[in-house]
Amino acid sequence: MTARGITKRIGSIKFSCVSPDEIRKMSATKIITADTYDDEGYPIDMGLMDPHMGVIEPGLRCKTCGCKVDECPGHFGHIDLAMPVIHVGFIKDIKMLLESTCCHCGRLMLSEDQIQARRESMDKMEELGGGTIEVKNFSKETAKDASGKGVCPYCGEEQVKIKLDKPTTFREVEDNHKLTPKEVRERLEKIPDDDLVTLGIDPSTCRPEWMVLTALAVPPVTVRPSITLDSGDRSEDDLTHKLVDVLRINQRLRENRDAGAPQLIVEDLWELLQYHVTTYFDNQTSGIPPARHRSGRPLKTLAQRLKGKEGRFRSNLSGKRVNFSARTVISPDPLLSINEVGVPVFAARELTVPVHVNEHNIEKVREIVARGPEPGLDNPYVPGANYVIRSDGRKIRITSRNAEEVAERLEVDYTVERQLVDGDVVLFNRQPSLHRMSMMAHRVRIMPGRTFRFNLCVCPPYNADFDGDEMNLHVLQSDEARAEARILMQVQENILSPRYGGPIIGSVHDHITGAYFLTHNNPRFDREAAANILFRLDGEDIPFPEPYIDEVTGEQYWTGKQLFSTVLPDDFRTTFKANICQNCSVCRKEECEYDAYVKIRDGQLLCGTIDVKGVGNSKGKILDRIARDYGSDRARIFINQVTRLALGAIMNHGFSTGIGDEDIPPEAALQITNHSQECIDKVSELVASYQDGTLAQMPGRSLRETLEVNVMQVLGKARDEAGRIAGKHLGMSNPAVIMAKSGARGSMLNLSQMAGCVGQQAVRGERLSRGYWNRTLPHFEKGDLGAYARGFCSNSYKSGLSPTEFFFHAMGGREGLVDTAVRTSRSGYMQRRLVSALEDLKLTSDGTVRNTVGTVVQFRYGEDGADPSRTVRGKAIDYDDLFAEVLGDEADALLHIDNSDIGGDYGSLEKDEMEYIEEEDSDEYDDLDMDYDGGGE
Amino acid sequence: MAKKDTMKALLNRGISDEAAALLLSKYNTLSAISAAGADALVELGLPEDEAVTIIQKIGKRPSSSSKAKKVVEEEIPVAPMEEVTEFYEYSDGEKRLMAIAEEEGVDLPMKVIVDIAARIKNADLDDEVCRKLVTTAYRMYSSHLMDQNESAGVMAAHSLGEPGTQMNMRTFHYAGVANINVTQGLPRLIEIVDARRIPSTPSMDIPLKGIAAEDENVARIVASNIEITTLLDIASIETDITNMRLVVRPDVRKMESKGIKTSDIVEKLNKVKAVRGMVEESDFEIVVTSDEPSYKKLQVMYDAIKNAKIKGIDGINRAVLSKTEGSWKIITEGSNLKEVLKVEGVDADHVMTNSILEVADVLGIEAARNSIIREAMGTLGEAGLDVDIRHIMLVADLMTNDGYVKAIGRHGVSGKKSSVLARAAFEITAAHLLHAAMVGEVDHLEGVTENIIVGQPVTLGTGAVNIIYTPKKKGDKE
Missing domain, CATH: 1.10.8 (Helicase, Ruva Protein; domain 3)
Known part of the structure; x- marks a missing residue:
């Protein structure tokens, strides 16, 4: 514990087979009895729980090394098998060896020349850096070439074909004679070392006869601990159970053989032993029934312990359980910096940071230790300490009783485990950890309460909401880790996502509405209101801007754009179109009637509305530019201040939405009803023309398909039109519309479904058709193909769905739920494969991307070597910036305000389906874009 | 039947017709001939040397004969590749x-x-x-350059995997009028990464050139040359049991629209194996007369000609015209790049297929790489997700790194990793460990997974660098 850091590194690990001699040599004891414990409950010597193989009960000492529990790693024992048995794992390799070598002389059945050629190719392969897999495939080919010969080229012996009876029996094809493992072993023994090398086997690590077991290694007791139940009964591990079986049969086999029992009985027992050894290694071997526990549950034997998600490799070796971590529910706190996380006192008292005691800090640390683990003061919070680790490694628990004494005896070179304080660096994480922003470093803020709290702008990278989500927190334990976390993992360093080079952290929901209210059409604020908004920008030295004077009344006032400009860097300049832009055919720029043309010069917002395109997450242009050009510190300050400013603005203005926002005038409702009815009539006409055969068939489609396509088109238009009419009557003063248009939340599609018409329900992209025979529900006539009978909802969410519509809507909704469930597992597996394939690739110092072996995958990363998170919408440099810098204001002529460029949003989570429909006018008709993500875990 | 097969096998081995017929008069199978030996053959009336060669030829495995065939094929002089002359001209x-x-x-x-x-x-x-x-x-x-030792791979994997959770599973209609279903969303992305040999919905995008691009009628002819036409598409087939024959009645209107003549059908049908030489034209019908008076044979014949290809390209089930930017193009269901490129009127430089393996086979590995990038970008773009092209490039480059398209996963990249532990941690744990033990494999702990398993810092990012510093001892001065 005292010596930190890594002094030695494991260079490499070599794998090999263990020979029977080695098994016996390393064995601590030979095991002969199948019994485990005697009547007193002590382990029997030479039994499966022999204390020579390690100890699992506290207080006992290992008979081999003399250590106690946790100190003794355990020791192998062994079972001498009465007759050899085959190791299932090697069955294919044994078959390959038997087929490719002579049954008489054991030589590989290839001519000297061929062997020579093969060996040369293998050497060449090694020279060129061929991996194991290439060598494996090559030797497989060698074996294939050598097998199937009629006559051995060396001794001239005629070969008998061998057939594998799954899982472990070999037979000679001709007379169906069964090869006993003993015979197999004898044949394998004959294969000379040289020929093994040709077959890709290293004879020094693995002689083929070792694949037929004569001695079975018994794993230490620590590997298969028994559990004592509450009733006092012992429950043995699955492996122990299996080994008992092996021992019993082994014993009977030996007795029968020695007593000269009939061949048939011996063979039966031999096969039984083979079965038990086989299932001991792998209880899922195909072709044999799995060995079962008394309760009927299949045993978990060696292969099952390693395999799969819950296996040793993925569960215990690739992922590990840790201390110094906490998990609780999360809740929002807009007044925290994006870099901070609010940690409840309760957790902070439990989580500790090790502090190394030296001459300089000893007094301070002593003070902390003296407070003990429960300083009793929660407001203000003061840290205590939970443990002291002495220089000899002894760990002392501090209690309120011994705190004074321990503090007294504190010496230099001790380590104190101090409780968390404000400013400690911790890692914060939410599962599923899909990308690196799922785990970021935050600074601790100790707070009352029981939840973790953080700024709302940090929700998108974690994909968190507050409907009961829980998150994890890890306290870093070393200086290196803290430094790395602070420099690389801190939230402010991750504002720009490497996925698309835009900000993933930015204003969300109400912040955007707030920014909209602050800047849209430049509202005026009197001194009180302006101060009320500005005072929230704490401590960052913001000068109160100069007021304007009203020419008529002579009163002082401040404008919203002026207030917003206070948080911009002084030399900031940019131009873009806001989300509320109507995409007019001729852009009137500064004179935009919707105030959608944003122009910022020298840190002053000259015109335009700040909305999601300005400061929103993933779309915010201002944010994007500040994060890239002014550094992460400035970006953090900007986000914090925009958050506070926007909250000030929205609280000044007041904002609420409710069902009344979807109210539309009766004449509009009538219009919608009329139009829907028209469309439904049109569908009836289509169906009628289909039924009397006058419907014009589309090329390459059946008549029925043609009908469906046409109906879909008509009904799609019905919903669009309903949405359009509803949208027309919900003006820009409607809170719901403000949210949708400014990009804060919701879309016009959502609104049109609430106010206008829900539209066609679909399953698998088709109108609903399943249910009863020839109809969806018994409410309709058989064979009815009309709009209502096939899932069209002409009502809106607000007017309420009819019973059939409600049922159809539930059908569509169910598909959405199933889709989500299927998708998570499928995409999870895809990501696992991608990570596994790509994890080793790194950018080397010469600019190439290589894997661990040194194979070049790319000569220049991404063809230009640019870091995606530093690129400008995927381009290596920002051309607008370049021209602005070199040419100054003349550049405006060259500046390229390309609408598609500027309007393009990065990785949008919610695509506005309405826009999509408007531009495509396609037969998009689903309604599955509602949010089904709420409602807890 | 057995005799027929034997006959074919003999001819395949390069034995003359007469000799084969002679052999078949006595023996039924190849093994019977070889068992009889050369002397027995001489007795049959074959010259001695021929008998010996026949025995030798029969001894050969058919596989070797097919190999020999391949060699012959290769010897046919390949037309010299057209040299690429159009390079990008710098302005x-x-x-x-x-x-x-x-x-x-x-x-x-x-x-x-x-x-x-x-x-x-x-x-x-x-x-x-x-x-x-x-x-x-x-x-x-x-x-804006990337930092050294950056784990570019993990970044790419995250950037592709994370949006996967936001994609949908449904397939929906192809954009535009064509109404051809194309797999989209997550299933398509998985398909690309899997390097599936045939995509679930293969499709091609074939721009036309010359007059075909302008004139709809010409374009329609090109389309009919591409779309596969089976006999049933243009004719009805009747089984005439009394006369033991099949009567094919071509639909004149349909034939006309496809540009097919009755003689074409006869010619094509005569090439179908089951009815070879039995097809005749009579008036407006085509009669296929069975040579054996068996109902079974009649059924076999019916099945054989029912789906006989009359016109078009194998694999292309549907070809739909669509007009974009003033010129006609064809969108197909099904894909066969190699053949489509040969069709007249097709703008071969701009033909696209979504079958990546096919691109690799026909145009080579670099084209396949670009095809992966294009398809993946297209799929993500369709879902409204923005992923930097560099990430996809890296995935594509890794998949095509060694000259053929490898899948991301057990059978491809992951299964070929150099480290035993990394492979074992991914999938099929036990098999990898056992094989490693057998060949005495050494894991050099260079990758990420291996080092995590043994509990060491990984070799990427900050773990790739070391500070070498020897602290001064107290006694040292200087």
Whole structure:
């Protein structure tokens, strides 16, 4: 514990087979009895729980090394098998060896020349850096070439074909004679070392006869601990159970053989032993029934312990359980910096940071230790300490009783485990950890309460909401880790996502509405209101801007754009179109009637509305530019201040939405009803023309398909039109519309479904058709193909769905739920494969991307070597910036305000389906874009 | 039947018709002939040397004969490849900037230079300004470079995997009028990454050139040459049991629209194995008379000609015309790049298929790489997700790294990793460990998974560098 850091590194690990001699040599004891414990409950010597193989009960000492529990790693024992048995794992390799070598002389059945050629190719392969897999495939080919010969080229012996009876029996094809493992072993023994090398086997690590077991290694007791139940009964591990079986049969086999029992009985027992050894290694071997526990549950034997998600490799070796971590529910706190996380006192008292005691800090640390683990003061919070680790490694628990004494005896070179304080660096994480922003470093803020709290702008990278989500927190334990976390993992360093080079952290929901209210059409604020908004920008030295004077009344006032400009860097300049832009055919720029043309010069917002395109997450242009050009510190300050400013603005203005926002005038409702009815009539006409055969068939489609396509088109238009009419009557003063248009939340599609018409329900992209025979529900006539009978909802969410519509809507909704469930597992597996394939690739110092072996995958990363998170919408440099810098204001002529460029949003989570429909006018008709993500875990 | 097969087998082995017929008069199978030996054959009336060669030839495995066939095929002189003569011509503006960049000794990516040149095309800038542009651009570019030891791979994997959770599972209609279903969303992305041999919905995008691009009727002819037409599409088939024959009644209207004549059908049908030489034209019908009086045979014949290809390209089930930007193009269901490229009227330079393996087979590995990038970008774009192209490039480059398309997963990249532990941790744990033990494999702990397993810092990022520092001892002065 005292010596930190890594002094030695494991260079490499070599794998090999263990020979029977080695098994016996390393064995601590030979095991002969199948019994485990005697009547007193002590382990029997030479039994499966022999204390020579390690100890699992506290207080006992290992008979081999003399250590106690946790100190003794355990020791192998062994079972001498009465007759050899085959190791299932090697069955294919044994078959390959038997087929490719002579049954008489054991030589590989290839001519000297061929062997020579093969060996040369293998050497060449090694020279060129061929991996194991290439060598494996090559030797497989060698074996294939050598097998199937009629006559051995060396001794001239005629070969008998061998057939594998799954899982472990070999037979000679001709007379169906069964090869006993003993015979197999004898044949394998004959294969000379040289020929093994040709077959890709290293004879020094693995002689083929070792694949037929004569001695079975018994794993230490620590590997298969028994559990004592509450009733006092012992429950043995699955492996122990299996080994008992092996021992019993082994014993009977030996007795029968020695007593000269009939061949048939011996063979039966031999096969039984083979079965038990086989299932001991792998209880899922195909072709044999799995060995079962008394309760009927299949045993978990060696292969099952390693395999799969819950296996040793993925569960215990690739992922590990840790201390110094906490998990609780999360809740929002807009007044925290994006870099901070609010940690409840309760957790902070439990989580500790090790502090190394030296001459300089000893007094301070002593003070902390003296407070003990429960300083009793929660407001203000003061840290205590939970443990002291002495220089000899002894760990002392501090209690309120011994705190004074321990503090007294504190010496230099001790380590104190101090409780968390404000400013400690911790890692914060939410599962599923899909990308690196799922785990970021935050600074601790100790707070009352029981939840973790953080700024709302940090929700998108974690994909968190507050409907009961829980998150994890890890306290870093070393200086290196803290430094790395602070420099690389801190939230402010991750504002720009490497996925698309835009900000993933930015204003969300109400912040955007707030920014909209602050800047849209430049509202005026009197001194009180302006101060009320500005005072929230704490401590960052913001000068109160100069007021304007009203020419008529002579009163002082401040404008919203002026207030917003206070948080911009002084030399900031940019131009873009806001989300509320109507995409007019001729852009009137500064004179935009919707105030959608944003122009910022020298840190002053000259015109335009700040909305999601300005400061929103993933779309915010201002944010994007500040994060890239002014550094992460400035970006953090900007986000914090925009958050506070926007909250000030929205609280000044007041904002609420409710069902009344979807109210539309009766004449509009009538219009919608009329139009829907028209469309439904049109569908009836289509169906009628289909039924009397006058419907014009589309090329390459059946008549029925043609009908469906046409109906879909008509009904799609019905919903669009309903949405359009509803949208027309919900003006820009409607809170719901403000949210949708400014990009804060919701879309016009959502609104049109609430106010206008829900539209066609679909399953698998088709109108609903399943249910009863020839109809969806018994409410309709058989064979009815009309709009209502096939899932069209002409009502809106607000007017309420009819019973059939409600049922159809539930059908569509169910598909959405199933889709989500299927998708998570499928995409999870895809990501696992991608990570596994790509994890080793790194950018080397010469600019190439290589894997661990040194194979070049790319000569220049991404063809230009640019870091995606530093690129400008995927381009290596920002051309607008370049021209602005070199040419100054003349550049405006060259500046390229390309609408598609500027309007393009990065990785949008919610695509506005309405826009999509408007531009495509396609037969998009689903309604599955509602949010089904709420409602807890 | 057995005799027939034997006959075929004999002919395959290069034995003359007469000799084969002679052999068949006594023996039924190949093994019977070889068992009889050369002497027995001589007795049958064959010359001695021929008998010996026949025995030798029969001894050969059919596989070797097919190999021999391949060799013959290769010997056919291949038409010399057309040399690529159209290179990208740098414009004057680009050349000028390139010269300046070279003078300044700065290494700007071509893309940046081309983009700048495009912007200043219409402005008259003097050399000094251009020089400043280039140097400033370089300054900006070099500050946007990727850091050394960055784990580019993990970044790419995350960037592709994370949006996967936001995609949907449904397939929906192809954009445009064509109404051809194409797999989209997550299933398509998985398909691309899997390097599936045939995509679940293969489709091609075939622009036309010349007159076909302008005239709808010509375009329709091209489409009918591409779309597969089976007999049932243009004719009805009747089974005439009394006369033991099949009567094919072509539909004149359908034939006309496809541009097929009755004689074409006869010719094509005569090539079908089951009815070879039995097809005759009579009046407006085509009669296929069975040579054996068996109902079974009749059924076999019916099945054989029912789906006989009369016209078109194998694998292309549907070809739909669509007009974009004033010129006609064909969108297909099904894909067969190799054959479509040969069709007259097709703008072969711009034909696209979504079958990546097919692109690799026909156009080579670089084309396959670009195809992966294009397909993946398209799929993500369709879902409204933005992923930097560099990530997809890396995945595509890894998949095509060694000259053929490998899948991401057990059978491809992951299964070929050099480390035993990494492979064992991924999938099929036990098999990898056992094999490693058998061949005495050594794991050098160079990758990520291995080092995590043994509990060491990984070799990427901050773990790739070391500080070597020997602290001064107390006694040391200096």
